[in-house]
Amino acid sequence: MPLSDEIAERVLSSIIDGQYPPGTALPAEGVLADQHAVSRLTVREAVKVLRSQNIVRIQRGRGTYVNTPDQWTALEPMIRAAAGTPAGGAVSEKLIEARRMIETGAALLAATRRTDEDLAELEETLDEMRTAAADGDTEQFVQADIAFHEVVMRASGNAFVPLLFEPFGRLLVEGRRQTSAVPQIRANAVRHHESVLAALRAGDPEKARLAMDDHMEQTADDLRAHVIDPRD
Structure with missing residues (x-):
């Protein structure tokens, strides 16, 4: 699994666990990079993975925000979220x-x-x-x-x-x-x-x-x- 996918999985787990509830912003790119001991480029790619599944959205000038699970477009994350509710x-x-x-x-x-x-x-x-x-x-x-x-x-x-x-x-x-x-x-x-x-x-x-x-x-x-x- 590419490192960016692994980081995307970690962030998704944090979202499902409630660390980043729907409607809240993810930490800044640099903060996530430090938390996971990876480069900003890796974090950027991880966020792209989450965006492709509509788990998060970019608000220009404000940051990256978590969507509600009913907006997600990938089945496995939705099932993981449902299992944790x-x-x-x-x-x-x-x-x-x-x-x-x-x-x-x-x-x-x-x-x-x-x-x-x-x-x-x-x-x-x-x-x-x-x-x-x-x-x-x-x-x-x-x-x-x-x-x-x-x-x-x-x-x-x-x-x-x-x-x-x-x-x-x-x-x-x-x-x-x-x-x-x-x-x-x-x-x-x-x-x-x-x-x-x-x-x-x-x-x-x-x-x-x-x-x-x-x-x-x-x-x-x-x-x-x-x-x-x-x-x-």
């Missing part, structure tokens, strides 16, 4: 919305493109989910849950589909840890995964799409009911 519930809801858009379509394709090996792998991960749910093993449940969805996306037969979700890995794991710690959510998830698998095994695209859509809707409902606004 205290508003975990809101982030998880948005993640479910994104998943719903992609995974319902993936399930529809997978219904006619899945192989016997795909079905066997889905059954295996579903068994792991059942076992983990019964044992109250949240970590194992999350891993099996995510693995199930990864198989569905691969079974879509479209190589672009799994790549669409690859950058969301960290958020997906954290979001599922948050919800899967609740026994009722684990039970709901197992039931919906069973419906998705049954539809895929039947080779019915519309049934598979609806089953995955129902699963996403249940996931959103569970998040709101048990995590965002739990009722004692």
Whole structure:
């Protein structure tokens, strides 16, 4: 990695950590150079990297200012910022919305493109989910849950589909840890995964799409009911 990219990463981390909140100015070029023990030219190139992603903007005569994450144009920094926000519930809801858009379509394709090996792998991960749910093993449940969805996306037969979700890995794991710690959510998830698998095994695209859509809707409902606004 070029040194300028490394400095850009460091500055981005400082932005995400809140050292330089949105709307505030970055330290002057010389100050950043001293902080990171690099030349001003390296800092200048690092700032260009951040500008290219609209993470920062130049205000002539005033300095370099931090933009809000919703203005950023690069996916990885946005995901890093979302992962670091205290508003975990809101982030998880948005993640479910994104998943719903992609995974319902993936399930529809997978219904006619899945192989016997795909079905066997889905059954295996579903068994792991059942076992983990019964044992109250949240970590194992999350891993099996995510693995199930990864198989569905691969079974879509479209190589672009799994790549669409690859950058969301960290958020997906954290979001599922948050919800899967609740026994009722684990039970709901197992039931919906069973419906998705049954539809895929039947080779019915519309049934598979609806089953995955129902699963996403249940996931959103569970998040709101048990995590965002739990009722004692």
